[in-house]
Amino acid sequence: xTASINTNVSVEIASTWGSVSDRWQAxxxxxxxxxxxxxxxxxxxxxxxxxxxxxxxxxxxxxxxSGRDLMMIPLMRHSQNGIRRIEFADLWITDxxxxxxxxDYDFQGFDREIWPAILRALPPADVLTLQKMxxxxxxxxxxxxxxxxxxxxxxxxxxxxxxxNWDEYLSTLSKSARRELRRRTTKFANENGGRLRRITNxxxxxxALQVLQEQQTSRLAARGAKHVFNEPVYxxxxxxxxxRGLVTGHAVMFVLAADAEIVATFFALKNNDHxxxxxxxxxxxxxxxxxxxxxxxxxxxLETLHAxxxxxxxxxxxxxxxxxxxxxxPVPMAELTxxxxxxxxxxxxxxxxxxxxxxxxxxxxLARSIADRLPRLAS
Numbered sequence: 001x002t003a004s005i006n007t008n009v010s011v012e013i014a015s016t017w018g019s020v021s022d023r024w025q026a027x028x029x030x031x032x033x034x035x036x037x038x039x040x041x042x043x044x045x046x047x048x049x050x051x052x053x054x055x056x057x058x059x060x061x062x063x064x065x066s067g068r069d070l071m072m073i074p075l076m077r078h079s080q081n082g083i084r085r086i087e088f089a090d091l092w093i094t095d096x097x098x099x100x101x102x103x104d105y106d107f108q109g110f111d112r113e114i115w116p117a118i119l120r121a122l123p124p125a126d127v128l129t130l131q132k133m134x135x136x137x138x139x140x141x142x143x144x145x146x147x148x149x150x151x152x153x154x155x156x157x158x159x160x161x162x163x164x165n166w167d168e169y170l171s172t173l174s175k176s177a178r179r180e181l182r183r184r185t186t187k188f189a190n191e192n193g194g195r196l197r198r199i200t201n202x203x204x205x206x207x208a209l210q211v212l213q214e215q216q217t218s219r220l221a222a223r224g225a226k227h228v229f230n231e232p233v234y235x236x237x238x239x240x241x242x243x244r245g246l247v248t249g250h251a252v253m254f255v256l257a258a259d260a261e262i263v264a265t266f267f268a269l270k271n272n273d274h275x276x277x278x279x280x281x282x283x284x285x286x287x288x289x290x291x292x293x294x295x296x297x298x299x300x301x302l303e304t305l306h307a308x309x310x311x312x313x314x315x316x317x318x319x320x321x322x323x324x325x326x327x328x329x330p331v332p333m334a335e336l337t338x339x340x341x342x343x344x345x346x347x348x349x350x351x352x353x354x355x356x357x358x359x360x361x362x363x364x365x366l367a368r369s370i371a372d373r374l375p376r377l378a379s
Contacts, residue, residue, distance in 0.1 A: 007113045008065050011121040014058040017046035020072070023060065024100065027069045031100045032138030034314070035269030035276045040250040041241070042074050045089045048237040054078045057086055059099075059118055071107075071143070073099040073118075077125055083347050084125040086340070090132070092228055093237070095278070095316040096157065096333075097132045099144055110143035119340070126344035130336045132317065145334040157331025158315040158323045166306050169327075177325045181299055184291045192258040196300040199253040205242050208255050212265040215281035222284070238279070242267065254301040256282075256293055264293040266301045275305055276314035295322055302326075 014020045025039045035041060046056050059073035074089040088097035101107065107114070122128070132155055135145045162169050170178060188194035199208050213229065220227050228234045245251020249270065256264040264282040268275050282293040302313055314331075315323045339345045 008063055009070065009114060009117070010062050010064055011114070011117045012060040012062060013121050013123065014060065015056055017043055017050070017056055017058065020058050020060065023069055024072055027072055027100050027102065030102050030104065032103055032140065033100055033271055034096050034098070034134075034274060035250065035271045035278075036094050036096045037074075037098055037100050038250060038269075038271050040245060040248060041094070041269065042089060044237060044240045044244065045074070045094070046076075048233060048240065049076070049089070049091060052233055054091075055123075056089070057123060059121070061114055061118070069102075070105050071099050071101040071114075073144075075122075077123060083127060083343065084341075085127045085129060086122060086125045087129045088131065093234065095132065095276070096134050096331075097130065098134055098137060098142055101137060101140070101143060103138060103140060107141075107143040111147050114143075115147060122340070124341075126339065126341045127347055128336075128338050128340050133334045133336075135332045135334055142334075144336075147336055149338060150334050150336050153333040153335045155317045155333055156319075157317055157333065158328035159331050160302075160313040160315065160326050160328055162302075162306050162311050162313060164311070166303060169306070172327050173325065180292075181296065184296055185300070188256070188258070188291055188293075188296065194256060194258045194263075196297065196304070197255050197257050198304070199255060200246070202243055202246070205246055205253060206239070208253055208262060208265055209239060209242055209267070211255070211262045212267060212279060212281045215265065215283060216279060218284055219281070238267075241269070241278075245269065252301075252305070254297060254304070256297045256300075263288055264297040266297045268301070268305075270305075270310070273309050273311040274314065275310045275312070276316055278316065295325065298326065 021039060021043055024042065028037075028039060031037075050056055055077040057075040057077050059071075059075060060069055061071040062068070063070050075086055076089050077084060077086045079085070088094060090097055119128075130144065132153060133142060133145055134157065135142055199205050213235065217227070217229055220229070229238075242251050242253060246253070252268050252270055252275070254266040255262045261283075263285075265280060266277065267279040268277045277298070280294060280297065282288065282297070302310070305313070313326075315326065315328055317333075337348050337351070339348055
């Protein structure tokens with residue numbers, strides 16, 4: 001499907017990853033891409049989730065005079081409670097949702113000249129939801145965060161700028177944090193034979209990923225946290241990410257081992273000098289708790305990655321206090337929800353009302369009280 005507007009661009013929609021994968025990889029060479037905008041992540045995402053019923057909606061903005069792609073946006077369409085929704089290719093696992101946009105192209109006027117054509121080209125749907133959008137793409141503004149109706153997200157990323165000198169980076173951390181890391185690392189090595197080990201082959205990777213799965217889901221279950229990691233499609237997705245990424249260089253995995261036991265894991269994605277931690281775990285055995293294995297494995301893996309050229313380390317979304325100890329800077333994000341049909345308007349109004357009430361404890365308590373009384377009133 002193609003939509004044209006009165007500028008030097010046209011908008012195309014692809015419904016399969018295979019039809020645009022080569023173009024995506026070509027554009028990737030001229031665009032800022034976090035690991036979540038690489039063909040490695042996006043291609044594996046569509047391969048994993050398209051068979052479950054979600055429909056790929058891959059937008060391409062093409063310069064008509066040259067035929068080159070200026071922007072590609074990885075979206076998908078699915079139905080939820082009878083409402084047809086178009087969203088980023090995410091399903092709770094893509095931490096940064098963004099277009100792949102040429103860094104040397106001026107997207108000024110995107111909201112007036114290009115975005116209306118994108119909306120016209122989209123397949124029929126009721127709601128468009130765009131979440132977890134970083135406001136910047138490298139040194140450029142993310143054009144999709146300049147749209148009318150954009151709102152700040154409650155979520156933010158957590159970036160660590162490492163610079164070229166590892167010792168200089170360490171000097172930016174608090175003395176107490178550095179001292180504690182040294183003490184615990186020495187204790188782990190001397191008393192437990194502990195060491196950092198890099199996973200390099202598929203057999204080791206499968207074993208380490210299984211340990212990660214068991215340790216992480218055990219911890220989440222103990223906290224009563226909802227998650228998707230036990231669903232088979234997600235387990236297969238991360239397996240593909242790891243095994244294929246070890247071959248292409250897009251994935252890296254480390255473990256902390258005490259003799260033969262894996263007591264902590266670190267699974268990250270790489271793109272050029274940018275590394276993003278996507279999953280990690282540590283043993284829930286009380287014997288290891290005083291050592292702070294989570295921070296230990298991040299620190300040791302990060303030192304190794306820095307020696308290999310990593311200059312930006314991303315602890316991704318989620319507000320956890322331990323991240324502050326690594327000198328993180330916030331990555332502001334934005335979101336947009338807009339109706340695409342008459343059915344979408346009341347759906348969005350309801351979602352916004354729920355979101356507003358959830359941020360007001362007194363209103364939330366009142367709403368729960370009313371909800372608890374409704375069945376008795378009805379009887």
